[in-house]
Each structure stands twice: as C-alpha cells, then as structure tokens.
Amino acid sequence: MSLSETDGSVAAFMRAQKVIPGGVNSPVRAFRSVGAGPLFIRQAAGAYITDVDGNTFLDFVGSWGPMLLGHARREVIEAVRQTALQGTSFGAPTVAETEMAELITAMMPSVEKVRMVNSGTEATMSAVRLARGFTARDMIIKFDGCYHGHADSFLIKAGSGAATLGIPDSRGVTKATARDTLVARYNDRQSVEALFDSYPSQIAALIVEPVAGNMGVILPDEGFLDFLRRITRANNALLIFDEVITGFRVATGGAQQRYGVIPDLTTLGKIIGGGLPVGAYGGRADIMNMLAPDGPVYQAGTLSGNPLAMAAGCATLRLLKQHPQIYSELEKKSALLEAGLRDNLRRAGQSGVINRCGSMLTMFFTGRDSVCNHADAMSCDTAKYADYFRRLLATRIYQAPSQFECMFVSDAHTESDIEQMIEKSYKSMTSLK
C-alpha cells in the first residue's frame, strides 16, 4: 500500500494479534482478501474516517451499514451522551424500549410486535427458533450466498466474510444442525419448489435477504419475492425477511415496502442501533405472542433494550421518520455514483456489472452481463478487486475490503464527495492490470 504513513496501524495490528485471534473481532476487518493490513481507526465524522496515523478517508463502508446518517451524527451522539449520564443498564424495562418498538412498528407496519436483542445474529437466530416453535417444524430454507449472522443454522453456504475467506461452511457446526438447513439458489424459483416438494410439511420457515447484500448487492428478480410469499404460504411455512441491512436503508419501511411484499417475520439490526450494538426481530402479533413470558418459546438478554442503544436507535429512527426526503437524496447521490462508476468502467475498458438498490451498491469485476446469484458473483476477478481496493485506499477512499460486500452511501455524503470518488475510481481503474 502506498499510503505515506501507516506505522501506527501496523504496530497496533501486531499488538492485537498477540491477544486477539487474527488481531480482529470480526474476520473481514483483517483485510486478508485484499492483500493488505487493516487500518486501525481513531475517529470518524460525517462521511470521513481517520486512522491512528492521522490519514483521513472518504468512507463508503459506514461500519458495514449502520451509519446511514453518517458518523458521529450530532443528534445521535447527544442522545447517547444524555442517556449515559443517567446510568447505562438497569436490567429492568425502560420507556425508551417502548418508544423504539413504537417507532419500528409505525415505520414497518408488518411488524406488529418487536423484541430487541443485541445483534443481527441474535435476531435471526431467535426468529428461526420462534418460527420453529410456532410451526412445530424443524427445517429452514436459506439461499446460497445470503448471510444471516453467525449462528450455527446459517453457516451453511453463507455469504459475507464466510464467502470472502472461502469458508462458507464453518467447522464446528454439527451435522444434525446442518441437516435442518436447506439451501436454495437466489432468484431460482425451481430450486425453492424442489425443496418444498422434497420436504412436505417439514419446513418451518424460509429466510431471505430481500435484497442480497452479503455476496455483493444482488437484486431480487421481478416477482421473486412475491413468489416466495406465495410458496411459503401455500406450504404453511413462515417467510422471514432478513432486513438487517435493508431495513430503514432502501426505504423508510425497508425492502418489504419497496417491493410491496409482506413477510411474517422481519429481522433488523445495523441502522436501528445508530452505531451501537442492536438487533431486533418482529412481525405478526400471533407469532410474536409465542415468546416467553407469554408463550413457550424462550429468548432473553441481560443487555437487550440497553438504554444507550435505545437512545441511539430512537434518535436515528426519529430523524428518518421526520425527514423522509433523506431517502430521495440518498437515491439521487447513489444514482450519480452508479452512473459515474459505469462510465468509468467503459472509459477504462474494464468489464464489470454494477448492481444497486437505493444507497447500497456493488461493482463486480466480471465479464458476465449480469450478476443474479452467488455463482455469478463467484465469477468475479477478486485479484482485480484487491488491486483496485489498494489503489483507491492510497487515494484516501475507504471501501469494503472484499468484492462481496456493499458500498454504502450515507446522508453525510455530499455530491462533491461522490464526484471525488468517481474521479479517483477512474484513476485507479486505468492503472489496473
């Protein structure tokens, strides 16, 4: 990497590796797939992030999705600060939890009741247990390349870091658990039909990222989500939308609003925590009422609904609710980015595909005409992406250190930030091998 000064990050990484496996608390942060070492971050503000050596980057990672409003957004930080002064955890109900639930249910009407947890992983894990409890069935269907957190049931053909590092099927997941997870191909109706035919009355739920974000951005084909709604209903299985990325990003009411398809259960995370550790799952009241203490499905959490997390989440959702124009502005800036990158590919003589839904976007380096499923995504030239990534980083642009992730545009990005990105991207593209 030709950044002038990264000694601080290099030293910090060496120190971390002695006491933290791989030196990181989440694998993709290690930058392995792009042949670089991680930058240790000191601070961030708006659309910019600064490492421990004082290098400042225009950021399109956005903490992998949560920072829709930009880093250190004043209203969010102020809410957290004020709340912290009153104590940080009580293990007893607070009114902020109800406010949070009221905001979520108002903005996403299919969610009639919602339970707060501490991460997206907890949300999907709990939603699946609930679906199994409700239907009295064991099996679930997921899609190749979709990522639903790191719970055992989902580490079967998983996307995100698991795909990047080539370990989509993790060691340590028992055969018994793996047997209950069936895998279909994204955008392939027949693959879903075949599973329902093979396992009649055994499938509790189908879980899907309504817009896939963990094998790079892949949009659902026209009618695909509708089809999933119909086939799950016909088989008395629940439809779970994992909107941990798309929730409050692709529309005020998430992908379900954007595509007009209503799931039985929805999982949320990332944006709803405003940068604090939060997840949530919710949906039909008759299903949610199966949860303890009202019902027989157990799920709990010492820090669930934590006051700081609720303060950050409520502040974020309130801003989004009060300023719906944020979404049209995101659309405009993201369309500008998409058009610029597409033009860059053409001018630089590089082949590639750009998929975008609202403010989530991936540019795939591939010779294919389209990228519609995991196999298509795997056709990408990851070495070229790594080269591109390193060149961009050297020009102070920070984007995901993997081909199979999203670029996220935030409310803090200005049109001139987007133009800066396009210009630097062009220069990086023309120098690629």
Ligand SMILES: *Cc1c(COP(=O)(O)O)cnc(C)c1O
């Ligand atoms: C990030 C993500 C998760 C997991 O959330 P964590 O907070 O990382 O546990 C689950 N589903 C999707 C779609 C995600 O993008």
